[in-house]
Structure formats: C-alpha cells, structure tokens
Amino acid sequence: MADFQDKTLVCRDCGKDFVWTSGEQKFFSEKGFxxxxxxxxxxxxxxxxxxxxxxxxTTINCKKCGKQGEVPFLPKDPNDILCSDCFYEERxxxxxxxxNTVTPPAPSEKPQSEPEETPxxxxxxxx
Ligand SMILES: [Zn+2]
Ligand SMILES: [Zn+2]
Numbered sequence: 001m002a003d004f005q006d007k008t009l010v011c012r013d014c015g016k017d018f019v020w021t022s023g024e025q026k027f028f029s030e031k032g033f034x035x036x037x038x039x040x041x042x043x044x045x046x047x048x049x050x051x052x053x054x055x056x057x058t059t060i061n062c063k064k065c066g067k068q069g070e071v072p073f074l075p076k077d078p079n080d081i082l083c084s085d086c087f088y089e090e091r092x093x094x095x096x097x098x099x100n101t102v103t104p105p106a107p108s109e110k111p112q113s114e115p116e117e118t119p120x121x122x123x124x125x126x127x
Contacts, residue, residue: 004026006019006021006022007025007036008020009036009037009040011038011040011043012043013039013040013047014042014043020036024037056072056073056074057070057071057072058070058071058074058075058078060078061078061079061081062081062082063080063082064082064083064090065083065085065086067085069085071084
C-alpha cells in the first residue's frame with residue numbers, strides 16, 4: 001500500500017494554500033482519481049453548493065427592447081439575447097399566437113398581503 005503524506009497545494013479559486021491530507025490522498029487513489037484537488041475544501045464545498053443551486057442568473061441587455069434583464073442561464077452570445085418579456089413575445093409569435101395572451105413568468109413569491117375578495121354575506125330576499 002502506498003504511503004501517503006500530507007501535501008500542501010494551492011487553491012485555484014482563492015490562491016490560498018491548503019493541505020491535501022494523506023487520508024484524502026488515499027481516498028482519491030481508491031476512487032481512481034489521478035489528479036490532485038485543485039481547490040481548497042472551502043471552495044470545493046462552495047462549488048458543490050453552487051452547482052446544486054440550479055439558477056445562475058446572468059445580467060443581459062435585451063437586443064429587442066434594450067432593457068436590462070436577467071436570464072437563468074449563461075447565454076452563448078450576450079449580444080444576441082432577449083429579456084424574458086421579449087422572449088415570451090417572440091415565442092408566442094413563433095407559435096403563431098398573434099394575440100397577447102402570453103402569461104409572463106410567474107413571480108416566485110406571491111405578496112402575502114394580497115387582499116382577498118370576500119363574497120357579500122347578505123341574505124338574498126327574493127322579490
Ligand atoms: Zn480556496
Ligand atoms: Zn426585451
């Protein structure tokens with residue numbers, strides 16, 4: 001069995017030194033990984049968490065209306081991108097839906113203080 005010794009590596013993300021412990025090295029070799037980690041444990045954790053959160057918002061300038069907006073992905077060409085409003089418009093147009101019945105993307109959270117319409121509770125007298 002190979003004898004592992006703690007190694008000091010430099011994190012790719014924060015540039016800080018971190019210790020690649022013998023235990024981790026053993027783990028890596030058992031998993032068949034040949035490359036040492038490129039990030040310190042902190043950044044590895046951050047990276048994992050970032051990947052878990054699916055939404056990566058990118059700020060864009062809409063090529064149609066010029067409005068600044070956000071899209072939940074990384075556009076291939078940042079100059080060839082539509083804001084969500086225009087995107088839905090275009091999509092509706094492509095579908096041949098000439099009318100403006102496209103619903104905008106629903107907000108993730110509804111305001112709690114929305115007044116509810118209470119039906120009138122008066123007895124109805126016929127005649
Ligand atoms: Zn780091
Ligand atoms: Zn737009």
